Amino acid sequence: MTLIDETSTIPAGGPTLEQVRRIVTELPGPRSAAILARKAEAVAAGVAHSMPVSVVAAGGGVVLDADGNSLIDLGSGIAVTSVGNAHPKVAAAVAAQAAQFTHTCFMVSPYESYVDVAEALNRLTPGDFAKKTALFNSGAEAVENAIKIARKHTGRQAVVAFDHGYHGRTNLTMALTAKSMPYKAGFGPFAPEVYRVPGSYPYRDGLTGAEAATRAITLIEKQIGADSLAAVIIEPIQGEGGFIVPADGFLDAVVAWCRDNGVVFIADEVQTGFARTGSMFASEIFGIEPDLITTAKGIAAGLPLAGVTGRAEIMDAAHAGGLGGTYGGNPIACAAALAAIDAFENDGLIERAQQIGALLTERLGAIRENDPRLGDIRGHGAMIAVEFVDAETGAPDAALTSAVAKACVAEGVIILTCGTFGNVIRFLPPLSIGDDLLNEGIDVLAAALERA
Incomplete structure (x- = not known):
């Protein structure tokens, strides 16, 4: 392996591999x-x-x-x-933590790095209000737990997701996901009380944000009813659905309707989070403050970690023992996340x-x-x-x-x-x-x- 040229514009803590495209065999070799x-x-x-x-x-x-x-x-x-893969800060943090201890289960014997990650997420996510966080293993697991929390908080059952949305491959998240093949075909039946409405797809629907929001809200009110609805979940920019950016005003209107009707608004930022969109979170681009945010992917630079972060009164709705998991917030993954967050903020x-x-x-x-x-x-x-x-x-x-x-x-x-x-x-x-x-x-x- 050769070090990169010193004149490279890659941010500090960059690669150790030679930064070139080189094909020496047909693929696969x-x-x-x-x-x-x-x-x-x-x-x-x-x-x-x-x-x-x-x-x-x-x-x-x-x-x-x-x-x-x-x-x-x-x-x-x-x-x-x-x-970046094998980022020096992340690699060093992972090695140091692995040498200390690899697992205790936070629900049995807590450790500080889990708390550090929770505090960082509470600070970084949009919204100037008291927040709390719970850590999990994957984006799909975070989404499932966000739905659990919203249902417990509201005492309601129904959940609304949107056309073209993707939220995971578990049973509940397959129900939330729009596309059948390859994610859902042959794997049903799926979790009940999940409903889908059209969102905002400016290139294809030609609607303004306000028009698209009115269409979605009308369907929710007529076909589900606000009194039955626990949560609305959406990716601020839809990922697997095609990187669909909603028209201006769409998300604002949906958030406002949720506030007026006591519905939990969940932003699925699994793919859009952590500087990916040029903001720490895509919700910031649209000026919205979700009640709950799900995160994963970029959070720990390749280590399995995910989180649900949101309003403290909503996050505290679940009873003791109602949230968790054997590996959720694993100490090595938390060490990687803290190093990655350091890089996002300072590099x-x-x-x-x-x-x-x-x-x-x-x-x-x-x-x-x-x-x-x-x-x-x-x-x-x-x-x-x-x-x-x-x-x-x-x-x-x-x-x-x-x-x-x-x-x-x-x-x-x-x-x-x-x-x-x-x-x-x-x-x-x-x-x-x-x-x-x-x-x-x-x-x-x-x-x-x-x-x-």
């Missing part, structure tokens, strides 16, 4: 192919993968595979390694996310000027997406999206697709990536688009 063959024999078929590689190292803006191929990382493990990563967003938007916008197949470019910070469409009809073009993504992968660029219609490519680079790699990744995409 022979070593990766052998490991993937073993995977096919040993791992359940439902656990799929999109990249034909086996990873041995990662850092900055690159991922290194078993054959020596160095790939540009535009996915961050689906928005997890936002501070200029929020500003770096804004710079990445500006670069991606400018480059993709220039491509769209000459190619109407790029129907929409949207997002905030280092969470940008392109929706691909038929140039004549504007219909979603999943085939083009898949072809472009596969071509990029073959050239050593990790690209992720998403969207209800399978026609969106999303960009979630680590905030430690350099501009040269970002530009090279877009160059590869542009060439793939020309050939498609």
